[in-house]
Amino acid sequence: MRRPNILLTAVYLSLTVLCGHLSLGTPGVGKSTLGKELASRTGLTYISVGDLAKEEELYEGFDEEYECPILDEDRVIDELEDKMREGGVIVDYHGCDFFPEHWFHIVFVLRTDNSFLYDRLESRGYKGKKLQDNIQCEIFQTLYEEAMLSYRKEIVHQLPSNTPEDLERNLDQIVQWIEQWTKDNN
Numbered sequence: 001m002r003r004p005n006i007l008l009t010a011v012y013l014s015l016t017v018l019c020g021h022l023s024l025g026t027p028g029v030g031k032s033t034l035g036k037e038l039a040s041r042t043g044l045t046y047i048s049v050g051d052l053a054k055e056e057e058l059y060e061g062f063d064e065e066y067e068c069p070i071l072d073e074d075r076v077i078d079e080l081e082d083k084m085r086e087g088g089v090i091v092d093y094h095g096c097d098f099f100p101e102h103w104f105h106i107v108f109v110l111r112t113d114n115s116f117l118y119d120r121l122e123s124r125g126y127k128g129k130k131l132q133d134n135i136q137c138e139i140f141q142t143l144y145e146e147a148m149l150s151y152r153k154e155i156v157h158q159l160p161s162n163t164p165e166d167l168e169r170n171l172d173q174i175v176q177w178i179e180q181w182t183k184d185n186n
């Protein structure tokens, strides 16, 4: 049976900020919360690129300013290729422009209002420049634009991710979409 691949993505600014996230955990818009719950409700496989990079040490150097390793994007792609071909994968990452476009059948950009995001990031220990960069990035809608440039516009969707009610609504919508996709493609 064919199953869809789904990308959950969020705040994105630049390579240096990206690798900052790798060492501290990703910005708190709710990708892993949504991705894991979605996997448990649908049987799809949840993959966090940040965690995978840590486990397999998929890095190509060290960023001195942010004191963290730099993601080796080519090795991440090699590592995921076979699973993506099989299908049924939910990928969680805070960037989206280096994945092959054909991997994903749908892309969700999670959006959290800055008042909520500030508290979530601060409680994770984000401070100073890293905190400001991430908040600013959300203000400027950077990742949504990145996603719209990297994928066909019709498959990129923004989802509000502020409250538990948003989470439940997003789960319902995505589960419905998966059921329809599976019917249409089998």
Ligand code: DAT
Pocket (backbone or CB within 6 Å): 010, 025, 026, 027, 028, 029, 030, 031, 032, 033, 034, 120, 161, 162, 163, 164, 165, 166, 167
């Ligand atoms: P990410 O994977 O994008 O870094 P997360 O899933 O770890 O984010 O969530 C960060 C925190 O926010 C965590 O404490 C759970 C909480 N959270 C996630 N989605 C939420 C939602 N829709 N409403 C309220 N809190 C949420």
